[in-house]
Amino acid sequence: MSITYLEAIREAQAKLLRDDKRVFIYGQDVGGSFGGAFKATKGLAKEFPGRVLNTPISEDAMVGTAIGAALEGMRPIVEMQFADFSSIALNQILNNAGTHYWRTNVPIPITVRLPSGGTKGSGPFHSQSMESLYAHYPGLIVMTPATVEDAYTMLIDAVAIDDPVIYCEHKYLYYHLKADSLPNDRMPVGKARIARTGRDLTIVSYSAMLHESLSAAEEIAKEGFEIEVVDLRTVKPLDTAAVLASVARTGRLLAVGESFPWGGVTAEVIARVATEGFHLLDAAPARVNAKDTPIPYHPNLWSTHRPSSRVIAAKARKILRE
């Protein structure tokens, strides 16, 4: 049997609905026989009547409703149809959910699922990676699973956490990524994973970019360099200790992310290594991000806009030469 990243997300939600009466799913087209734009909730409405609910096209009210339900003890999962549309709900997520515990001492245990990242032909409004934006604001936990196993266990963890969690699931990985089975064990939330060991350069990445980074590392291995690849898993909290430990082994750092370049996760990784581990670096750190333009529609443009293993490998070679 094999299970995809998308099926893992569905299975995690089925388990959550089965095990915890407080859980319900709220989003556009998630209910009925349709099961969501990507089928991440396929069959769940039938299996769990009244707990997988279609909403109007009202992202602000979807999250507001989830906040209110969470205040009354529920554990809502909000599915945004695309991460891009969560911009409509920014106010509820950042200003309401994100400030609530700090202001009132009462946390808001909601999980907002964001189908994130680029796929061919999706264009500027169905391709965005918003983890950097959410990580910037206080009061939120931001998850970016890169494997089928993490997609499953981290969604279960997200719902168990008492604070608001932004769960960025990558659409490109939905069908491309497969595992033999669902995991029984899980890594702790907030801890990075060494996805590939190496001694010459550390690439820090997450989500779909982990796989581009791993491909780049395989390519470079043919040239005699061993790259260590760190999968952040959650970008907030950011496992600085794991990143520093890796850079201590390799002396070189490349941060790779799919979100826009200004500020963001890659800038944060480099800032932390530069301030806390400057002495570990044998070369200037670097980063690869998407370009600083809206995300293009045509595949020829999109494949250049998005960081690819080719661009990551080129940047890695440059750092290795220094």
Added chain:
Amino acid sequence: MLLTRTFEEKLASMYRGGRITGGVYVGKGQEAISVACGIFLQKGDIFAPLIRDQAGRSAFGEPLVDVARTYLGSRTGPMRGRDGNIHRGSPRDGQLAMISHLGAMVSVVVGSLMAKRGRGEKNFIGLTAIGEGGMQTGATHEGMNIAAVEHVPLVVVATNNHYAYSTPNDREFACANLVDRARGYGFEGYELDGTDLAQCLDVIGTAVKRARAGRPPQLVVASILRLAGHGEHDDFSYVTDDIRKEPFAIDCLQRTEAFIKERELADAATLQRWREEAAEEVENAFSAAQKEPVPNGEEEDWCAISTRDLVDEIE
């Protein structure tokens, strides 16, 4: 109403004396509407007040000392100096802590009501306040629509005080009457004269009853003139002489006092005693809050999440 007016007059005078940091927002002219919002609520109900709802908050059980604590930044108060003035709340008691972004609380109340229904609770309602200014936001639109879709027992009390900060109604909306929107959302809608306490109690009380009885969500649109600035920093010089002569510009508190005298419901001595009691209660609230410690940045627990082992540590 009298307690709120007395409290807020004291608050405004402290603001002018430089004793309050940040803004002061009062409900002068809106006390009759607001008290009617709070007074019919019971334990188990949800109240999401807005910035001019001291009367409703008090009627639903908010201790006056908590208001004083919030304005003075007391570390003992519900907001512990982390948020001030009207953003306070006690979510575990059904008093939600509003954010400044108008309309955001409508859908939050909807969610709380859905959860209560899901748990099998009975006879609960939610009530949220909005103004004619806040009615023009996308969040209010989304919230009211989703309330009707989810068929929750919600009452939305919208006070048209005729100005969104300084902007008059003709630059706020172009429909003939805001209550017409009730039909568009699938609400039941009513209008009332917010200067008339009896009408406020009757119409809002009826809306609360209808919501409890399982009717569709209720919209009440009340008309008044805001008798103060948007906040105490605002001299409200933009309020025209003409509008001050409108019937909706009458002070609800004065009108209520006149009603009491006319019907001989209380004599002058009793009214005077009520005023003295209110003043004493206000003094007690402020003097208690003033004795309490204020926060200290060096000792503050700078942590925005409750899950301590997931705090992002930045050097």
